[in-house]
Amino acid sequence: MKSLYLVLKYLAILLWSSFVALPFLWALTTSFKTSNGVTGGATYIPWLQYEPSLEGWKVLVRTGGQGINIVAPFISSAIVTLSASLISMVLGTLAAYGLSRFSYRLGFVKNSDITFFFIAQRIMPPIVLAIPFFLMLQFLGLLDTIPGLILVYVALLLPIATWVMVDFFNNVPPQIDEMALIDGCNPIGAFVRVILPNSLPGIMVGGLFCVMFGWNDFFFAFTLTFTKTQLLPVAVVALNSSVTPWWSLSASALVSVAPLVIIAFVVERFLSSGNMAGAIR
Amino acid sequence: MALILEHIDIRVDDIAFLDDVSLTFKRGGLYTVLGRTLAGKTTLLRAIAGLQQPQKGTLTLNGKDYLHLPVWKRRVAMVYQQFINYPHLTVLANVAFPLRRAGVPAEEAKRRAMEVLDMVGLADFETRRPSALSGGQQQRVALARALVKRAEILLLDEPLVNLDYKLREQLREEFQNIFEGQDDAIVVYTTTEPAEAIQLGHELIIMDKGAVIQKGKPLAVFNAPATIRCAKIINDPPINIFDGAIENGAIQLQGSVLLPIPPHLAHLPQGTYCFGLRTSDLSLGGVIGSKVELSEISGSQTILHLSADIGAFILFEDGVSQHAIGSTVQVNLDSDRIYAFSPRGDLIAAPAITEN
Numbered sequence: 001m002k003s004l005y006l007v008l009k010y011l012a013i014l015l016w017s018s019f020v021a022l023p024f025l026w027a028l029t030t031s032f033k034t035s036n037g038v039t040g041g042a043t044y045i046p047w048l049q050y051e052p053s054l055e056g057w058k059v060l061v062r063t064g065g066q067g068i069n070i071v072a073p074f075i076s077s078a079i080v081t082l083s084a085s086l087i088s089m090v091l092g093t094l095a096a097y098g099l100s101r102f103s104y105r106l107g108f109v110k111n112s113d114i115t116f117f118f119i120a121q122r123i124m125p126p127i128v129l130a131i132p133f134f135l136m137l138q139f140l141g142l143l144d145t146i147p148g149l150i151l152v153y154v155a156l157l158l159p160i161a162t163w164v165m166v167d168f169f170n171n172v173p174p175q176i177d178e179m180a181l182i183d184g185c186n187p188i189g190a191f192v193r194v195i196l197p198n199s200l201p202g203i204m205v206g207g208l209f210c211v212m213f214g215w216n217d218f219f220f221a222f223t224l225t226f227t228k229t230q231l232l233p234v235a236v237v238a239l240n241s242s243v244t245p246w247w248s249l250s251a252s253a254l255v256s257v258a259p260l261v262i263i264a265f266v267v268e269r270f271l272s273s274g275n276m277a278g279a280i281r
Numbered sequence: 282m283a284l285i286l287e288h289i290d291i292r293v294d295d296i297a298f299l300d301d302v303s304l305t306f307k308r309g310g311l312y313t314v315l316g317r318t319l320a321g322k323t324t325l326l327r328a329i330a331g332l333q334q335p336q337k338g339t340l341t342l343n344g345k346d347y348l349h350l351p352v353w354k355r356r357v358a359m360v361y362q363q364f365i366n367y368p369h370l371t372v373l374a375n376v377a378f379p380l381r382r383a384g385v386p387a388e389e390a391k392r393r394a395m396e397v398l399d400m401v402g403l404a405d406f407e408t409r410r411p412s413a414l415s416g417g418q419q420q421r422v423a424l425a426r427a428l429v430k431r432a433e434i435l436l437l438d439e440p441l442v443n444l445d446y447k448l449r450e451q452l453r454e455e456f457q458n459i460f461e462g463q464d465d466a467i468v469v470y471t472t473t474e475p476a477e478a479i480q481l482g483h484e485l486i487i488m489d490k491g492a493v494i495q496k497g498k499p500l501a502v503f504n505a506p507a508t509i510r511c512a513k514i515i516n517d518p519p520i521n522i523f524d525g526a527i528e529n530g531a532i533q534l535q536g537s538v539l540l541p542i543p544p545h546l547a548h549l550p551q552g553t554y555c556f557g558l559r560t561s562d563l564s565l566g567g568v569i570g571s572k573v574e575l576s577e578i579s580g581s582q583t584i585l586h587l588s589a590d591i592g593a594f595i596l597f598e599d600g601v602s603q604h605a606i607g608s609t610v611q612v613n614l615d616s617d618r619i620y621a622f623s624p625r626g627d628l629i630a631a632p633a634i635t636e637n
Contacts (some may be wrong), residue, residue: 175365178332181352182359183426184382189353197369 025252029250030057038246056247059239060255070252073235077215078259080146080231084153085161089203091154092161097191099162100169100176115166118159126156130223137224144226152220157165157210164209168202169195204270207278232256282298282308282343284329284434284467289338291324291491297337298324300491306434306467311460313482313499315514321491322471323362326436329469330357342433351599355434358427362439364419366411366426372398373407376425383430397429400459417448428459434578435463437470441477456481475515479503487511504634509555509626518560518584521594526553536590538569542618545632549621551574554629557620560584560597567613576604587612 029044032052043049058068095118098104099111133152134143142148172195180190196203223229230238236252239245284306291299299321306312314322327333331352338433340348358379366375373394380390398404401421411419420440426475427435434596440456441449460468460481472478478485485499495507506512506520513519525534528551532540543548571589578584583598589612596612604610621630 076504173363173365175361175363176367178352179359179361179367182330182357183379183430184353184354186351188380194367194369198367211543 024257027250027253030246031248031254033247035247053247056245056251059245059248060252061195068235068239068248070232070235070255073230073232076146076229077221077232080149080153081211081214083150084157084214085207087154088157088161088210089165089207092158092206093165093196093199093203095158096165096169097195099166100172101174115163118162118166121159122156122163126219129156130219133220133224143224144228146229149221149224149229149231152224153214153217155246156215156217156220160209160213161206163281164206165199165202167207168199202273204267208263208267211263215256215260219223284347285331285339285341287339287548289328289335289340291321291328291333291335297321297491299328302338302491304486304493304496305571306469308433308467309464311463311468311481311483312470312486313478313484314469314486314488315473315475315478316471316474316488317514319490320488322488323438324491325488326359326438326469329434330359330436331355336447344405356430356432357434357436358430358432359436360420360423360440360626361371362437362442364411364423364443366413366419366422367512370410372403372409372414372422374409375411375422377428379426380424394425394429400428401425401455414436417444417452420444420452424459428463431466433466435466435468437468439471439473444472453477470474473610475503475517478515487514489514505628505631506620507628509557509622512557512620512622513630516559518595518597519564520557520559521592522622523556523558523591523594524553525591527551527577532556532619534591538591540614540619543617543619543632545617546619546621546630549630553624555622555624557622558594558614558618560595562615562618563594563596564613564615565596565598565610567611569612569614570609571612573604573606573608573610575606 025044029046030038032046032054033043033050034053034055037043037050037053040050046052059068062069099115103112104111104114134153137143137148140151141146142151176198177187177190178195180194181187185193207212216233216239218233221234222237225231225234233256236249236256239249239252286302286304289299289302290297302321302325309316314325316322324333328335330348331350335348338348339346361404370378373391376394376398377387377390380393381387385393395404395407398407401424403418403421403425406414406418409421420443422435424440427437441452444452446612456470457480460470470478470481472481482499485495485497485502486493487495487502489510495502495511502511503515503559505513509520509522513522523534525532527533527542527546527549530542532542532546534540534556569589569591571587571594573585574588574593575586576583577586578601581599581601583600583602583604585596585598585604587594587610589595618632620628
């Protein structure tokens with residue numbers, strides 16, 4: 001009975017793992033193929049089943065007629081995503097700490113309403129925001145620029161950052177803050193010396209959410225840029241001309257997924273190591 | 282040199298947490314605040330620490346205003362009933378933390394922290410994180426962090442309540458030694474347990490519903506509680522109260538139970554009274570038939586919850602014995618140990634103090 005359970009368990013894990021991993025394997029093999037290798041049915045073993053080629057990868061760094069250079073979009077995407085995430089997390093963490101620890105009241109508007117107001121911005125479909133964002137950036141002269149995109153992404157990421165951090169701070173016992181005050185910290189000192197170091201897991205999760213959303217967003221990257229500035233998701237889609245170049249599409253897909261995979265692995269370690277155990281009982 | 286609270290009021294949503302509290306704490310004194318949960322003990326400590334601002338009243342230390350001094354500028358230390366430590370710091374760093382904030386150089390802070398850790402018996406644990414310690418050890422770390430500062434005011438809010446029985450006994454004894462060494466500090470210790478309050482404190486303060494209802498030397502308060510409320514709080518289980526009267530040369534309880542008037546009540550005029558008798562001053566083998574409502578065994582004693590014509594009451598029986606619920610036992614009341622309270626609840630006469 002127990003061994004049957006084990007077999008079923010591992011079968012389920014295997015099934016799920018293949019759902020997750022096989023598309024990557026497919027993309028990896030495809031990225032080393034040429035048009036001959038792609039059209040000849042499903043093949044997986046290089047040299048035996050198909051002749052491997054670096055053509056798909058070379059397209060990504062080549063400029064001019066036969067290539068689309070994704071190096072510049074990659075760097076732009078990295079700058080926009082990291083700046084916007086950093087700004088959002090700094091502002092969001094501060095806002096969240098305030099919302100978690102102090103009571104605000106403006107008429108009938110209370111803390112929970114403010115928190116909901118933050119997350120409510122993420123409830124409406126993004127397309128509603130496209131035209132206002134476009135007009136605002138146009139007014140500021142920031143259309144098709146990296147600072148303009150950073151601004152837009154901060155507006156999009158800040159609610160996520162705040163929301164994640166409010167939830168996290170609500171789970172950090174306020175007695176810790178009080179203890180820090182009693183131990184001689186002023187409120188800012190208590191936040192920096194005690195609350196922040198103990199909030200690393202929350203900051204990591206919030207940061208991961210921000211980076212994931214910013215890095216993967218296609219819609220705003222597409223609607224708010226024309227020619228000067230291009231972000232990675234748009235560049236990847238732009239590869240797709242009259243003939244679909246499956247090999248370079250696969251290669252670019254792997255390139256755009258790789259940073260997130262690495263970040264997720266790093267963050268995962270933080271999540272399992274840090275927690276509030278030992279703070280209070 | 283004293284911390285003086287005058288007419289302190291703290292209300293939250295119209296509920297009085299502290300109700301016109303006036304107290305004087307002298308340097309070198311060890312004060313135990315005894316009260317049930319929600320009596321306002323924690324709020325009192327939080328007000329002294331500056332974590333909660335009173336709506337009314339004044340707070341001065343050595344004649345200077347203390348009320349408007351921010352928490353981090355007050356030289357207070359506090360131990361909560363939950364064991365609060367900084368999870369991201371090692372035990373040593375936890376204890377050194379307040380010293381470092383006070384500008385003590387790293388080396389000296391470390392040395393002093395080690396001294397205190399040694400005192401609370403955690404000398405070998407300085408490199409661990411609090412999460413890798415047992416509950417009792419975590420509370421010792423919190424205690425060490427409070428002691429290391431040599432604060433002017435040391436506040437302990439039911440520090441033993443979350444520990445198991447054995448640890449509690451052990452730490453309570455250690456507390457006595459530790460507090461003896463705090464000559465230039467004011468120590469305020471809150472508890473719900475009468476035994477703890479009497480054993481530890483030089484001065485006892487009884488609180489109920491946000492108000493101070495009696496203060497004085499612990500044994501004096503124990504022997505002569507000012508009111509029925511005080512008597513109930515300082516006795517565990519609470520003292521038994523019987524309605525009755527002194528008439529025709531005898532104490533008359535309900536159900537026509539008559540007791541002889543003991544010498545210490547001889548001077549009382551006739552009239553209605555509330556009589557108080559500690560659970561340990563009732564015994565089995567008398568003449569008052571009582572029904573067993575509940576029988577529980579606590580350590581080497583049996584606690585009987587009984588009901589009779591004189592009312593419902595609790596009896597402490599030495600030794601472990603079985604009583605079926607619903608069965609009848611005969612109870613004797615030790616009239617020499619009876620307290621007399623007025624119907625309003627004020628103490629009128631207490632039995633003579635017996636040495637034991």
